[in-house]
């Protein structure tokens with residue numbers, strides 16, 4: 001498979017990314033490539049930097065060193081020689097629309113209906129005609145099984161339904177890459193399945209995704225690559241069969257024994 | 261029935277043990293004798309006061325009725341209303357700008373916002389108003405025009421009240437913005453929404469829920485507070501009745517005219533406030 005840039009089939013390239021909050025170094029040199037159409041599942045103990053890594057990918061957090069490219073372009077910077085210039089916000093926002101982000105707490109807009117949540121960004125950020133955006137939103141709602149809830153407000157929905165709306169909202173921008181930050185961690189156990197099913201469905205259709213999750217079964221079934229992070233570093237990565245069943249590192253083994 | 265209530269506590273196991281008894285039992289609310297005695301006493305007191313108000317000829321209710329809808333009083337009321345509306349709108353516009361300054365990432369902008377709020381909240385509005393009224397002493401000319409000609413009493417009233425209002429509005433709006441979850445802004449950012457869109461479409465409508473109640477109180481406060489402009493001879497509701505009683509010496513009945521008008525308008529505003537609050541509760545637990 002080839003991409004438009006033609007240089008590589010990597011959708012995401014992360015090169016020696018460092019990030020500190022004050023004196024705490026949260027990312028300590030991350031290198032990772034995610035190939036187009038593949039699903040990467042990121043595992044790791046709480047506080048290991050998984051959320052921060054995801055957030056640097058769509059430039060919700062700035063990196064201190066290193067760089068990240070998505071689909072051949074740097075998200076927050078412009079490269080000139082060996083300097084990276086931070087882009088003006090308008091340009092960052094435009095590039096960000098190619099990256100969908102799904103949050104642990106859904107973050108649906110509570111004062112807007114489900115449909116309005118989905119229509120907002122295509123109209124306001126991409127300048128799509130309202131009619132077109134509504135039609136697309138209705139299709140997306142059907143795809144996540146919520147065609148009949150278009151006029152509901154988020155508080156009238158279950159957690160699982162809210163997260164499915166949030167996924168549909170991210171899809172409304174037709175992103176090239178989807179980032180999930182523990183999409184099922186805030187859900188009651190019986191609602192986890194319906195959300196994972198939607199994500200699995202996206203994976204089957206070849207959507208490029210990075211999913212932070214503790215759902216090992218999901219990782220085994222869906223992931224092309226499993227990445228294990230600890231203390232701001234990638235400890236190991238590989239096919240699910242390798243990382244999950246024959247981990248090379250003691251820390252991976254210790255973590256897996258706790259979550260399995 | 262009273263026999264039942266008396267015997268129940270003495271033999272609690274009997275009705276509780278058998279399920280067949282539970283359907284027949286009736287719940288008799290406790291008698292709140294104290295509350296009722298107090299209520300009657302308060303009503304009696306109220307009747308006394310009312311009686312004295314109505315029967316006391318010094319109130320001159322006929323004079324109140326005569327002046328209640330005279331042109332001069334209505335003109336004064338009109339000025340009070342539009343002055344209130346203008347000061348609210350301008351005050352909240354400036355206040356919102358100040359709130360954004362105070363929440364800015366830039367230290368200088370933050371300090372400017374803070375300094376403004378500090379200055380205008382730490383001096384009495386009466387002093388501020390007199391200051392603006394006498395600004396001509398400091399700047400006899402503004403842009404080549406004599407200040408006294410440029411700034412008539414009404415303009416001074418609008419400027420003075422607005423600048424003061426903005427300081428309080430800034431705090432109300434800032435509190436509202438801070439009440440919106442951080443995740444809402446991040447979600448909007450991740451969807452590529454620009455700063456202005458994020459603010460007016462995502463943050464502000466949600467902030468409104470905590471802005472509207474204090475803003476409603478401010479509106480009512482401002483309506484009454486505009487009466488201070490009578491000190492610089494702006495013909496608002498209060499000044500209009502003052503003009504009459506300086507002529508006729510019917511001080512009390514004319515003050516009553518103003519009082520009743522203020523009460524009528526604030527009551528109407530309270531009703532409007534209720535519906536506005538309900539509107540902004542959309543999508544939350546309080547909504548219906």
Ligand SMILES: Nc1ncnc2c1ncn2[C@@H]1O[C@H](COP(=O)(O)OP(=O)(O)O)[C@@H](O)[C@H]1O
Pocket residue numbers: 021026044045046047048049050051052053
């Ligand atoms: N905005 C922030 N300011 C300061 N510290 C932060 C911030 N965000 C995350 N951290 C810290 O960075 C570390 C990694 O956090 P995070 O990326 O959320 O880990 P994970 O998602 O793997 O649990 C934690 O110690 C956390 O407290």
Ligand SMILES: [Mg+2]
Pocket residue numbers: 050051052181182
């Ligand atoms: Mg996290």
